[in-house]
Amino acid sequence: MDVFSPEIWQSIGLTIELASVTTVTLLIIGTPLAWWLARSTAWWTEAIAAIVALPLVLPPTVLGFYLLVLLGPDGPGGWIASLWGGRTLAFTFEGLIVGSVLYSMPFVVQPIRNAFAAMGNRPLEVAATLRASPRRAFWTVAVPLARPGLLTGAILGFAHTVGEFGLVLMIGGNIPGRTRVLSVAIFDYVEQSQWREASLLAGSMVIFAFAVILTMTLIDKRSVRTIR
Numbered sequence: 120m121d122v123f124s125p126e127i128w129q130s131i132g133l134t135i136e137l138a139s140v141t142t143v144t145l146l147i148i149g150t151p152l153a154w155w156l157a158r159s160t161a162w163w164t165e166a167i168a169a170i171v172a173l174p175l176v177l178p179p180t181v182l183g184f185y186l187l188v189l190l191g192p193d194g195p196g197g198w199i200a201s202l203w204g205g206r207t208l209a210f211t212f213e214g215l216i217v218g219s220v221l222y223s224m225p226f227v228v229q230p231i232r233n234a235f236a237a238m239g240n241r242p243l244e245v246a247a248t249l250r251a252s253p254r255r256a257f258w259t260v261a262v263p264l265a266r267p268g269l270l271t272g273a274i275l276g277f278a279h280t281v282g283e284f285g286l287v288l289m290i291g292g293n294i295p296g297r298t299r300v301l302s303v304a305i306f307d308y309v310e311q312s313q314w315r316e317a318s319l320l321a322g323s324m325v326i327f328a329f330a331v332i333l334t335m336t337l338i339d340k341r342s343v344r345t346i347r
Contacts, residue, residue: 157235183289234268
């Protein structure tokens with residue numbers, strides 16, 4: 120099979136779509152969560168932070184197993200899918216989004232939380248003296264100051280979603296056009312001993328990973344220069 124066949128481009132498009140939707144969803148959910156984790160003084164704040172960070176240490180197959188149960192026909196996912204005539208969220212693109220959001224959450228929340236924490240209280244206190252409401256201060260002061268953390272979180276979330284394998288295979292399987300993302304396609308090529316195709320796709324992923332790391336390094340250096 121030609122590596123540039125429609126099937127491969129379909130997997131590339133599906134992977135980019137999954138990573139994009141996941142990243143946007145995580146920024147919407149993760150930014151207020153990171154803000155609360157950075158500002159809260161409640162004793163159970165770190166317990167919530169530990170729950171958010173669980174995917175960092177949990178094997179993907181463990182998280183995938185529980186998600187498979189939850190997204191299956193006998194779990195909440197079955198009830199949700201029934202709203203539009205479906206039977207399950209497992210082995211669907213929507214199910215992959217749910218799994219990717221949960222699995223990539225710590226990679227987005229932690230950099231944003233660190234950026235909010237590093238900002239300190241002083242900028243918000245100054246905004247308060249200028250009669251800015253907490254909401255206005257958040258959008259006009261906190262978010263611009265935390266921009267490097269937001270950018271790092273977005274890049275990490277996107278890259279981590281692109282590189283997912285164990286989780287997406289568990290809850291999505293290998294359905295062309297629906298759940299067959301790039302990492303699964305590489306695995307499929309190896310199983311079929313199509314080494315040329317697997318090498319080209321794997322090499323592309325290495326280049327992508329290098330670009331991500333280089334971009335993050337440049338963002339960190341620029342942030343340090345800005346602070347100084």
